Amino acid sequence: MRNEELDRALGETPPSFVHRMDQTLRGLKEEKEMKRVAFCTVVLVTLITLLLCTTAIALVSQGLEWYYNNRFTAYQENEPEKYDAIMGHLQTEPPQTTPDDPDIQIAVTEASWAQEQNVLVISLLATARYPEQAELHPMWNLDADGAYVGDSAPAEVTEDSEDRSEHWLWTPEGFGPVDEMVAPGKQLLLLDCGTPSLDGLSLDLVGASMDAYINEDGAVHTVLEVSLDFLQDDYIERQRQLLEENPEFTFLLQNIETAQELQQRLKGASSVTCTIPYTVTHYTEDDTLLYTGGRTGEIRFTLNLDSVTLSPSA
Amino acid sequence: MDKETFAALVTKQQRQLYRIAVSYTGSSADAEDVMQEALLRAWNRRNTLRDAAYFSTWLNRILINECKTLLRKRKRHVLQPDLPNISTPPPDEQAALLRAALFSLPEKYRVPLTLNLLEGYTLQEIASLLSLPLGTVKTRVARAKHKLEQEVSSHAQ
Numbered sequence: 001m002r003n004e005e006l007d008r009a010l011g012e013t014p015p016s017f018v019h020r021m022d023q024t025l026r027g028l029k030e031e032k033e034m035k036r037v038a039f040c041t042v043v044l045v046t047l048i049t050l051l052l053c054t055t056a057i058a059l060v061s062q063g064l065e066w067y068y069n070n071r072f073t074a075y076q077e078n079e080p081e082k083y084d085a086i087m088g089h090l091q092t093e094p095p096q097t098t099p100d101d102p103d104i105q106i107a108v109t110e111a112s113w114a115q116e117q118n119v120l121v122i123s124l125l126a127t128a129r130y131p132e133q134a135e136l137h138p139m140w141n142l143d144a145d146g147a148y149v150g151d152s153a154p155a156e157v158t159e160d161s162e163d164r165s166e167h168w169l170w171t172p173e174g175f176g177p178v179d180e181m182v183a184p185g186k187q188l189l190l191l192d193c194g195t196p197s198l199d200g201l202s203l204d205l206v207g208a209s210m211d212a213y214i215n216e217d218g219a220v221h222t223v224l225e226v227s228l229d230f231l232q233d234d235y236i237e238r239q240r241q242l243l244e245e246n247p248e249f250t251f252l253l254q255n256i257e258t259a260q261e262l263q264q265r266l267k268g269a270s271s272v273t274c275t276i277p278y279t280v281t282h283y284t285e286d287d288t289l290l291y292t293g294g295r296t297g298e299i300r301f302t303l304n305l306d307s308v309t310l311s312p313s314a
Numbered sequence: 315m316d317k318e319t320f321a322a323l324v325t326k327q328q329r330q331l332y333r334i335a336v337s338y339t340g341s342s343a344d345a346e347d348v349m350q351e352a353l354l355r356a357w358n359r360r361n362t363l364r365d366a367a368y369f370s371t372w373l374n375r376i377l378i379n380e381c382k383t384l385l386r387k388r389k390r391h392v393l394q395p396d397l398p399n400i401s402t403p404p405p406d407e408q409a410a411l412l413r414a415a416l417f418s419l420p421e422k423y424r425v426p427l428t429l430n431l432l433e434g435y436t437l438q439e440i441a442s443l444l445s446l447p448l449g450t451v452k453t454r455v456a457r458a459k460h461k462l463e464q465e466v467s468s469h470a471q
Contacts, residue, residue, distance in 0.1 A: 003431050003434070005408075005409070005412055006412065006431055007333070008406075008409040008412075009404055009409045009412035009413040010332075010333055010336055010400070010413065011402035011403060011405070013328065013332045013402070014342050014402050016342070016346060016401070017332050017342065017346050017349065020349065020350055021350075021353070024350045024353045025317075025321040025324060025353065028317050028320070028353075028354075030316070074350070074351055078350050246403075
């Protein structure tokens with residue numbers, strides 16, 4: 001294998017990458033010389049800031065604002081217009097039908113339809129229904145680095161420390177085998193939220209991302225981000241072009257059909273029912289049951305679409 | 315280091331930054347995100363770089379850390395798990411086969427392999443870049459080469 005072959009396999013550097021690099025480099029700022037400030041002024045400013053921060057933390061604790069200011073800060077720092085759009089369209093505690101789930105309590109706490117920045121964000125909080133009997137963790141926190149290699153892992157210890165045949169769990173306390181990370185006598189429940197649907201049509205066709213973690217209150221906070229690229233004027237044309245170039249990517253055909261239907265349904269709508277599927281799995285060492293035996297549920301809420309705009313041709 | 319020098323050094327290794335980021339994340343969009351984060355972090359910490367001769371490795375290490383952080387924080391649902399989400403198409407069928415084979419490798423094999431074959435880092439340097447024991451890197455690069463060859467021949471059939 002030659003390095004030229006690998007280089008070609010990765011394709012050209014996309015123009016958007018080059019452009020973003022240039023933009024970032026242009027935006028760098030040299031530090032200005034610090035001015036001397038009187039000690040008493042520093043103390044006063046510190047006290048006022050502390051007071052304001054305490055109040056602010058109490059107000060925004062654990063919501064999307066906290067999330068984008070503390071856990072995922074890339075928008076706040078580098079794409080402020082996206083951050084502002086998400087914050088500007090926040091819908092708090094939208095009307096919803098919460099499921100009567102035997103294991104967990106789950107609710108949509110916030111949503112934001114920021115079409116001008118091509119993004120839909122949904123925030124969910126979930127806790128174990130019986131916390132004295134069970135601990136709820138995100139499914140993604142099990143073997144978070146993908147290290148678990150199942151029964152095919154060598155039984156003997158190898159020099160590759162990640163070749164192990166037991167599941168490990170990330171928790172706020174650290175990373176270790178499930179037995180050690182979960183409180184003695186408690187059942188481990190694992191939550192996994194899926195891609196949302198709008199009016200019954202899954203948004204699988206577009207880019208979706210997810211983050212899930214245990215927040216300071218011990219609840220599982222899930223943040224789903226879905227691209228609204230399918231509402232762009234040229235989305236369908238781009239998919240068709242891609243399909244022409246890669247006829248083997250038959251999923252693109254499905255993308256086109258779903259995008260057309262979504263555009264039709266959203267045209268002129270002031271709100272839409274958004275459904276989020278989820279799976280709750282009781283931890284088991286049987287991998288088949290662990291990954292396919294979870295109980296599914298769904299939560300529905302009404303998403304306000306007052307900012308939807310579609311091109312006349314859509 | 316002033317802004318012009320920093321920008322010139324970064325631009326010089328633009329292709330390398332893209333290759334590392336996209337090999338790690340498997341996505342052009344994520345590659346852009348981590349690159350931007352890495353550049354901002356590197357700029358803010360440029361005073362910690364003692365010797366400008368090591369700028370390239372120093373920046374790559376920051377980029378790799380950003381890749382790790384991004385993947386840990388934002389575990390993407392990959393809609394078509396067999397296809398890397400790279401916006402630029404491979405130039406021909408052979409490159410397409412190799413791309414598919416490369417991205418069918420788990421990240422823990424793919425990254426050391428590309429650092430070794432593509433970026434020319436020694437195993438010791440990779441161990442340092444990825445904060446892994448040298449033995450682990452040796453094993454992973456050897457397994458990665460073997461697996462890649464297997465994948466290429468299976469994709470070609």
